[in-house]
Amino acid sequence: MQPHDFFLIILIVLFSARLFGEIFRKLSLPPVLGELLAGLILGPSFLGFVELSDVLKLLAEIGIILLLFEVGLETDLKRLMKAGWLSIIVAISGFVLPFIFGTVVSYYFFGFDIVVSMFIGGTITATSIGITVRVLQDLNKRDSLEGEIVVGAAVLDDILGVILLALLYEFSNAGEVSLTNASKVFIFIIGFFLVAPVAAKVIAYLIKKYHDTNKIPGLLPTSVFMLVLFFAWLAHKVGAPEIIGGFAAGLALSRRFFLPFGMALANDVKFSQKLEDEIKPLVYVFTPFFFVAVGLSMNLKEIAWDEPYIWLLFGTIFILAVIGKIIGAMFIPLEIKKRLIVGVSMVPRGEVGLIFAEMGRVTNILDNVTYAALVLVIIATTILPPFVIKYLYKDD
Amino acid sequence: MQPHDFFLIILIVLFSARLFGEIFRKLSLPPVLGELLAGLILGPSFLGFVELSDVLKLLAEIGIILLLFEVGLETDLKRLMKAGWLSIIVAISGFVLPFIFGTVVSYYFFGFDIVVSMFIGGTITATSIGITVRVLQDLNKRDSLEGEIVVGAAVLDDILGVILLALLYEFSNAGEVSLTNASKVFIFIIGFFLVAPVAAKVIAYLIKKYHDTNKIPGLLPTSVFMLVLFFAWLAHKVGAPEIIGGFAAGLALSRRFFLPFGMALANDVKFSQKLEDEIKPLVYVFTPFFFVAVGLSMNLKEIAWDEPYIWLLFGTIFILAVIGKIIGAMFIPLEIKKRLIVGVSMVPRGEVGLIFAEMGRVTNILDNVTYAALVLVIIATTILPPFVIKYLYKDD
Numbered sequence: 001m002q003p004h005d006f007f008l009i010i011l012i013v014l015f016s017a018r019l020f021g022e023i024f025r026k027l028s029l030p031p032v033l034g035e036l037l038a039g040l041i042l043g044p045s046f047l048g049f050v051e052l053s054d055v056l057k058l059l060a061e062i063g064i065i066l067l068l069f070e071v072g073l074e075t076d077l078k079r080l081m082k083a084g085w086l087s088i089i090v091a092i093s094g095f096v097l098p099f100i101f102g103t104v105v106s107y108y109f110f111g112f113d114i115v116v117s118m119f120i121g122g123t124i125t126a127t128s129i130g131i132t133v134r135v136l137q138d139l140n141k142r143d144s145l146e147g148e149i150v151v152g153a154a155v156l157d158d159i160l161g162v163i164l165l166a167l168l169y170e171f172s173n174a175g176e177v178s179l180t181n182a183s184k185v186f187i188f189i190i191g192f193f194l195v196a197p198v199a200a201k202v203i204a205y206l207i208k209k210y211h212d213t214n215k216i217p218g219l220l221p222t223s224v225f226m227l228v229l230f231f232a233w234l235a236h237k238v239g240a241p242e243i244i245g246g247f248a249a250g251l252a253l254s255r256r257f258f259l260p261f262g263m264a265l266a267n268d269v270k271f272s273q274k275l276e277d278e279i280k281p282l283v284y285v286f287t288p289f290f291f292v293a294v295g296l297s298m299n300l301k302e303i304a305w306d307e308p309y310i311w312l313l314f315g316t317i318f319i320l321a322v323i324g325k326i327i328g329a330m331f332i333p334l335e336i337k338k339r340l341i342v343g344v345s346m347v348p349r350g351e352v353g354l355i356f357a358e359m360g361r362v363t364n365i366l367d368n369v370t371y372a373a374l375v376l377v378i379i380a381t382t383i384l385p386p387f388v389i390k391y392l393y394k395d396d
Numbered sequence: 397m398q399p400h401d402f403f404l405i406i407l408i409v410l411f412s413a414r415l416f417g418e419i420f421r422k423l424s425l426p427p428v429l430g431e432l433l434a435g436l437i438l439g440p441s442f443l444g445f446v447e448l449s450d451v452l453k454l455l456a457e458i459g460i461i462l463l464l465f466e467v468g469l470e471t472d473l474k475r476l477m478k479a480g481w482l483s484i485i486v487a488i489s490g491f492v493l494p495f496i497f498g499t500v501v502s503y504y505f506f507g508f509d510i511v512v513s514m515f516i517g518g519t520i521t522a523t524s525i526g527i528t529v530r531v532l533q534d535l536n537k538r539d540s541l542e543g544e545i546v547v548g549a550a551v552l553d554d555i556l557g558v559i560l561l562a563l564l565y566e567f568s569n570a571g572e573v574s575l576t577n578a579s580k581v582f583i584f585i586i587g588f589f590l591v592a593p594v595a596a597k598v599i600a601y602l603i604k605k606y607h608d609t610n611k612i613p614g615l616l617p618t619s620v621f622m623l624v625l626f627f628a629w630l631a632h633k634v635g636a637p638e639i640i641g642g643f644a645a646g647l648a649l650s651r652r653f654f655l656p657f658g659m660a661l662a663n664d665v666k667f668s669q670k671l672e673d674e675i676k677p678l679v680y681v682f683t684p685f686f687f688v689a690v691g692l693s694m695n696l697k698e699i700a701w702d703e704p705y706i707w708l709l710f711g712t713i714f715i716l717a718v719i720g721k722i723i724g725a726m727f728i729p730l731e732i733k734k735r736l737i738v739g740v741s742m743v744p745r746g747e748v749g750l751i752f753a754e755m756g757r758v759t760n761i762l763d764n765v766t767y768a769a770l771v772l773v774i775i776a777t778t779i780l781p782p783f784v785i786k787y788l789y790k791d792d
Contacts, residue, residue: 003457218680284614
């Protein structure tokens, strides 16, 4: 495939993402759903016009990593720490409950064997941080306390989800689980999260220092772009989701991040602003690829719509996926509406859920009907919450 | 290949481009040569570490198109028009002379048949506008009269080169040339250049209008990115080089571009500035891929260095390639040093030359030795002029 053929695909993806985003905005709907719809329409579900090629996957992955970098960049670490315990509560209960609900009901009610049941449970554990953040951003609620709690919880969720996936993968292959391996992954991730922000901060300091004396233009955007990709790659290497690397890099470069041991890395507000200004165009250009790619990766045609069993399975898992997250948010000491907002914000399942379902299908653990029902659950959890969140915020 | 594998390649490419660029700058050498060297080192010539994959080709192509967009954006159309006749003289004579010299010497002196001779002549016709512009930019001479002449001439050169390639391709296939086809391509390109800037200006006006009222962030960088890709794709469709599309889009959006018939598209300096600020990070991130890719696409190992014939062929063609361009610049009424600067600036052959040589090799028109000699000519014409230009400017 020649570059100019890709140009047309890139154009179609970006243009339809923008078009549907703007139409949704006009209709007072979340623009991010417009971008997902653009993917559904272009993809195998409807037109079958655009294929989710390696190039699009790469652009999508860069997009979500840059978005998470920006999320990190705009995260107020002090507030995240204040939200810390609340996030941890929401993350753990919102992870454990759907997993247990999903596994138990699949095993006892639907009669799946234990590995299949755990895959179903696993699919509905992890919140799609990308979609959740976009919805909150679209509503200008990213900076609220609820927003901080949700972002923190979604990040933890992703980490827990990936550890679970590693465990299940081993379990389905070897028939047993090595806790050594799982704890190794866990320790790596914790270590990454302790070391990464400090390392990123030091690198950022060097960039800044060199930036002031350097004459070749473009040092700032290229080196920050490199830094983000490097941390994403590093996160993958230690077994964590790549987006976590982007988030950690963003957190370290955020203007409100101070190193605890008070090193002379005083924050330069002007520099931080310049950094944000120069990286944002990249974020804006790459991010739509991710949401369109999520739409492209779903195939609504694969779903046997006339099979009642599929609807029963879908309905049951969907309800478990929703109430698991909402109950999870009920443990935090906020007014009830805020708890509901946090709970509903945690409902969207996206990339990690799709990775679970996809791996289950590829390894023949999930049959086609179960796979379809799970994809349907992911679609429904992704599409409905933005409306509910918007409704819950309507009096603000 | 998974996205995270690409991350590493992207990182290596960007980092080594920057590293060698900075080292060359420190040594008072043109940074762009550092980026080329990074490509040579990473590619099959030395380490064989990075392969010029479809993804890298795409990123490189986007990079050169964005660079040409920026060149267009910074072009002062009034001055380009003033330079116009001079550019046309330099372009035509700098195109015709190397082609005639190369063809005649290959045919009579080296005894190649006529198609091979014309391919050799064709390979040395077109100036690498990308490399030339980067060298002038690095020396802060992009805005000089010489700079304008060279940019205008290089753009025309590329167009002529592509028309010649289309003709030669037909000639080598059919054994005869249809002038109808060639003139069709020519008319398309002229039409594109008349229509494209106006169309781009109107689109830019719509973007600007919508930008002021729109609430979804990122409209400006995404739509300008789309506009540039669209014009590149369109240029390709009418048979012109894609980079010409990027250049036309940039020209239309430049703050000094006024529509001749005085439509109410008054230029908004603040908006132009914002546009430049938001598009530059994209230019900086993508452009290094192009120069590294040029290095990656060359394989110095393919050259049979111990074959005297190759050196004779290389030396002869190289001299013809240099003097053809320099004589071409002697027809313009400037002081002799400026003529020399213009001539030497036109010497670098890059992408179009490589496309000629590559097509000649793939179609078996060029044997391996001739191909190697031509690649060597392209390398030498690319590497030497920056030093000479720098030397010529040393008293300024």
